[in-house]
Structure formats: structure tokens, C-alpha cells
Amino acid sequence: MTKKLLDSLFYVLFLFIGYFIWKFQVEKSFNLLTIYTLTVGFSFICFLFNIEIKKALPILFLSGLFMMYCFELKDGVIHYHYRQFFILLAIYASLLCTLIPRYPLLYKKIAAVVWMILIAGIYLLKGNEISTYRYIPYVIGSFFMFRTVSYLHELKFIKKEASVLDNINYFLLVPNFSLPLFPIVDYKSFITSYEGVNTNTLKRASLFVCRGFFQLILYRIIYHDIIFPISEIHTTSDVFIYVLSNFLTILRVIGAFHIAIGLVVLTGYNIPDLFNNIFFSTGFSNLWRRTNMYWKNFIIKIFYYPIYFKIKRIGIYSALFIATFICFFITWFLHTYQWFWIKSSFPIELKDAIFWGSFCLLVAINTLLQQKDLDRSTPKKASPPYDFIQQAFYGLIVLVVMSVLWSIWTSDSLYNWWSVMTLAQNINLHAIAKCLYIGVFYLCIASAYHFYQKHKEKKLLFIKKNMTVISYVGFIAFIGGIFLSMVIARHLNNMYFGLRIIPIVSERLNKADMMNIDNGYYTNLISTNNYCSQVWTNDYDINKNPTQYINMHATRPTYDILLAENIPNTVLKFKDNMTYSINSDGQHDKTYAKVKPDSCYRIVLLGGSYECGNGVSDGEDFLSKVETALNQQYVARINGEVKHIELINFSVNGYMLMQRFYQYQDKARAWHPDAVFLFLHTDYRQRITNYVSRLVYGENKINDPYLRDLIAKKQITKHDDNDALLKKLGDDADSINTYAIHGISAMTHQDNTRLIAVFLPAVKDIVMARDTNFNNYVCQRFDMKLLSLADVFYSQKNKDLSLSDVDFHPNKKANDLIAKKLLDNIILHQDYLNIQFTKK
């Protein structure tokens, strides 16, 4: 009884960790809290009532399936999607039927291949509608992509076949729901590891979860406080810190994997450890042995040994070398295969080859040298007393080399990577001191680690014996430290609290990624095939990011200065009956007569994605609402004559000022507007840089002489990334924007059309610095009237206004706020339009 009571304390710890996961929004985008709560709750019930958890696990799976894909809480109302639940259930059941029963192995293999082809087929069928079922292959793929391989491989040799229940539990690992990138659990290890819920499994599970949580928070600190945008790299030390910190983001995967394994152990299957302090490796082969041991064992068992045995006649060292090389090639391929199942992309790039090829060579050479060294030295010399410092030093070399390789692997392109590396030439004393400081800091920690490893059996036995307690105390101190920082920061300095603490305790993007998203950098999922990026998010629910979908399906390339235009007569359907339509004239609006009726006052709108109303249904965007309100609630008169107000939306997703200029010149001007609303935001320098980059990179026809000459003068090439471009353009970035507004202003002046600037702030993180100097400058210079909506989101929470965590466009609530603010401004400044509005 006492033992049971003591064991139940573990669940108190799990409860606390659950609270922290909720409070800190850990892996919120993957709904980790749901799966964590379910698993812990389920394990506790089994523990309390002495239920054999193994037999009850399919119920946990069904609950997970229900909670993740059937149950949805939205605006305080519960929605059910039974169809999705049953479709997924049917697919899982069919897959298990083909794999589990005692059919001949060949049948199972054929069945597995047929299933994979079928699911891959669903993958590749992309309709013009965002289907709520689109995520199904992702879910199935992440569950079966590797475990099927391990299962079919083991069946050939297994002496005693496992029970059907063990097989089912192997395939239906519940944490996989919220962690699609899941460790490759070995079939044989899994089925032989069952212990049930006992002190040992509870202890191990809690340690795994604590460690995972700690690593994920550490990742956030690195992601927000250490990683900085490439444009801020100037010296050797900046390059050094940039490269190291990028490698450290691997903590995200390590942390998530530890939580996943912890939850599996909590269900009674006491599977082995996964990572072994990878930052303290003493060589490249040592690093390979410490990193994701499940992956390493999978590769060794399925590929390495069979290859080695086939070729070992050529000599042991040659066979080892060749087998290692082939296996790294397979590892590269399997990483890509993994992305196919999780994100339906199949990225094969030169930088992957460089990363895996170099890593392979280093491991192979390191292994051979070690083996030859072993062969030579008999007997081995006693290790020197200070060898832990030597090991730490080797660790530093491994860390630096791996960081450099990692930076290649995760870079956008080799050209960009090289342009960052060349900045390391800017060396000065301060930079050298900074690098040395980091190096010495690492050496101290690593030496302590190796010292402990060396002496833990004798001198440090006390620490070894009490390591579990030390770990718990350390974890509590860590969490306590964060809470304390929150309290102190909140009391001392609110701004500091906002900038430093909030990003750590909540899931949000850092400055570099925010800038990239703002610029549409991730629109085509270019760089999100990166395990560690916070931007990397599952596309189960593409509805979370409608802008990306609209860009892909509602616009088409023009191969000129506009880059893209709306596709006329397009209708996109999202879930919840939401539609996004383009009319026959290519406007995201209802249809208007091109010839302006006499009784009409026509305003054309030039904007980008905000003004397109991404993520809200047709008619619910702020511009449609303002138009409706102006006509329904007010009577508009010019010189006593009643006018009907038309607001025609010429905005196109992703349009910057230069494109708006040409949109007006080539299209909107012909609609003879009485006024033009030119929407202005912030960060135009960054936006125009992104625009020029896309223009040059896509080899589009630059039919504007000013821009063409400027690009030639600044020697801008398609190899320049945004940051390099920003440096090359300098103040000319603002000049391009000024030029564009000047162009619009000249045309409107010539046509006697009123040009009114509308300043609309972005629904953005408080971390982003904003400045509106440019807007004020251009309004003064071109004598534009300004309708400022600067305080439209005042006292609102940003997260309540964005479409999602990955799409910062205004949601319905934000659109309503903007509509009201804009309407009030138009009425207040009706003289700008030369209209008299009277309330009906």
C-alpha cells in the first residue's frame, strides 16, 4: 500500500508537468497537451484499478483518435467530425488486418506495398479544395512509414511470434498523434520490453518527460535569445554564434522525442534510451553512436549488417568502410522518404549530399583510425589523469565541425551559406575574445561531464546513486527559476518581460522567422523541411494557413514586374463552408460594371493579402463590410446629388508597393475611380527587398526602367538572399517605394482622382519593432491624405486577432475591428473624399 502511495507521487509530478506544458504552450501546434493528458490519465486509471495497461491500450488509441480528429472546441462550441474519425479508424483497422494475422510473410509484404501505394496516391491527388481529409495520409504515414519495415524485417527471424495485442500496440503508439516525426521504435525491442505500470516504468517515464520538457524550453531560449537574423551577422564571432546556435536547435527534436518515449514507457513498454548526451561526443563515430540510437540501430540492423556480410570477403576494414558509406546514403534517402510521408515533399538537394557525405566520411575515417589504433596498441596504455580535458577538447572540435555541416544542411542554398561564412573574415579582438569565451565555457562543462563519467564508479559514487533525485531537484529549480524570472521581470520592467520572458513561456516565432513569414518566405514551403525550425509545422490542417493555399491556387505567375495576378473566376472552398472567390475581372470582390454609372462614387483599393481578407469568407473581409455599411447606414451626397459607393478591391496576395503601382497603371486606372485607397503597412524596406529578390530570382521581365537600372547598378543577382540584398540596396530600398508611390500619385493627379493613404498596422507580435516614419514621409511629400488605423488593435491580444499561430493575417474578429475603424475614419474625414455622409 505504501509502495502504491509512493508510486502515485509520480502522477503528481506528471500533473505538474502537464500544467507546465499547458502554461508554456509546449508543442501547442501539435496538440501535445491533449495526448499528454490522455496518456497520463489513462495510465493513472490503470495504475489505480490494477488494470493490465497492455490490454487496455487500444482504448487509449481510440480516445486519442477521437480527441485529435473528431472533437473540436471552437469559440466555446463543441464540434464533432464523425466521418473523419471513422475513415481513419477504417484505414487503421484495414492496415492492421493485413499486417497482424498469421498470413505468410510474402502476403504481408505485398499488402504493405499496396497500402503504401494507395496512400501515396491519395497524397498526390490535390484538388482545388482544402479538404478536411487531406491530413489523413500524413497521420497514417507517420504511424506506419518505418514501423512496417521493422516489423516485416523481424518477422523473418523472430523465434517466438508476439501476441496480436503486442503487435497492435506496436503500430498504434498514441504519442505519434501529436509528434508525427517519431523515433523508429524497434519491433523486437518493443514487444520484449513490456513491464506494465510499475515503479521502474513510472520513474523512467517521468525522467524522460522532465528531460524532454527541459530541452524544449532550452531550445526556445536558444531560438529566441541567441539565434539572430543573417542581416545582423557582421564579424567572426557572429558567424561562430550563428552556426553553433543553429546546431543547438536540434534540441527541439531531442526534447520532443524524449517526451514521446516517456509517454510510451508510461504505458508499460519499457523501451530503451534514445539519446546519450550528444553534445559531449568525443569523436564523430562516438557522435553517431550517441545520436538517435533508435535510428542508428534501425539502419545497422536492416541495412548495415546485411551489406557488411555480403561484402566482408574483401577484407574487414574495406567492408566496414563501404557498408558505412552505403548506409549514410540510405540514411539520406530515408530522411527524404520521411518528409514525403509527413509533408508530401521529396526534397533532394546538393546540400543534403554534402551534409550526409561529409558526416559519413568523418565517421568512417574516425572509426577506421580508432580500430587500427586498437589493433596496434597491445596492451593499451593507462589513460592519463587529465584525459577528461582532452575528451572535452575533442568534443569541442566535433561540435564546431558538426555545427558547420549542420549550417550547410539547414541553409537556403549553398550560395547563401557561403555568403554568411565569408563574413567570418571580419575579425577583430572583440570577436576573438567572444569565440574564446564560448569555447572555454564549453570546455568547462564538457570536462565536468567527462570527469563525472570517469569517476562515477569510485570517487563520485554518491552522485551516481542519487542521480535521479538530483535530476528531479534540478528540474524543479529550472522551472522555479523561470517562474521567478517572470515575477521579477513583471514587477521590475514590463517591456523586458514582454521582450524576454513571453517568447520563452509561449510558442511563438523569433525575429528572423517573423521577418521571413512577413515576406512570404515560407509561402512555398521552401525552407520548412527542417526538423528544428519553429516554422516547421504539420500540414495536417492546412486550414491553419489559408494564405499559403490561396497563393498556390488563386494566383498565377505573370513573369513580369507584377510577379503574379489573380486567376479570374476562381472559387476556393475551405472547411466550415468558407469561400474565397475571384470575379471574372480578377478582383477578389463581387462583380462590378466596368463603365462607372453616373450615380456612383467609385473608390479602388490597392493592397496586399491583408486587404484580400485571407482566412475570412467572401463578404466578411473588412472592405466588403465597409462598403455595405456605407451604403446601408449612410446617404452619400456630392453637391446634393445622392451617390452609391463602390469599393472595388484590386488587392492581390503578396503585392508590394511596386506591384500596386503597376496594378493601378495597368488595371485599376481604366475603371475611372473617383478615389484611390492606397494601403500602407510597416517594414516596407524588408518587403521591397523580398520583392526584388523574387523578381530577380525568377528571372522575370523587369519592364520598369528605373528598377531595371537600379538592379544593374547595384549588381543584384539571383544568388543574393534577402539579407545580402538589403545590404546592397541600402537606402535605395526606400527609394523604390517612394518611386512607386510617386507613380501612383502622378497618375491620380493627372486624372483628378483623390489619392488617400490608409495606414493599417499588422497583427503582429509585440516583439517586432514598428516604425511609421516612411508612411508619414510619403504622405507629406505627395500630399496624400492619411486615414490612420494605427490604434485599431489597441488593448487586444494579438493571438485573438491572427488566423493561426502560423498565419498572422487578420481573422474575422480583426476584420470586424478594422471595418469599424475604417468606417469611422471615412465618416470623420469625409472631406478627404469630398462627400457628405448623413446617417440614415
Place this chain on the structure above:
Amino acid sequence: MTIENIKEEVKNYIKETIVQGDSVELLDETPLISGGIVDSISTLKMVDFLEVKFGIEFQPHEVDRENLDTIDLIAKFVLSKK
């Protein structure tokens, strides 16, 4: 050849070529692979030694903790192959 002979041969091999003077206590039940004493490359070299010494032939799937994790398991496995 008895199981004890095999154990002795294996123990000597591990001491001479893998452990090499490290203060590791080698008992019949000492975990070799799961205890980190023998890594994957050393395992393959040990397999090579066992094949030559005892005239047996390993299959790739037999290079496994189930057969090679302790001196005791190795000896039993070798005996079963002979």
C-alpha cells in the same frame, strides 16, 4: 569443446582486443553491447573472430544482443551453431 572453453576464449579475446587494460570487470553476465563495452564495429570484429576460431558462420540477423550481449550468451550461441 565445452562451453567453459568457449567462454574462456571469448573472454581472452575481449580482454586483449577490446577492453585492453581498462579496469572493466568481465563476468559471464557482464552486458557487453547494452553496457557500452562493445560497439557495433567491435561486435563485427568479434563475429569475425568467432567465425574463424570456432568454424561457424553468422547470419546478419544473428548479430544481435540476444546472442552477443554477454559472454554466457555468446558461448551458448556458438555451441548451438556447432
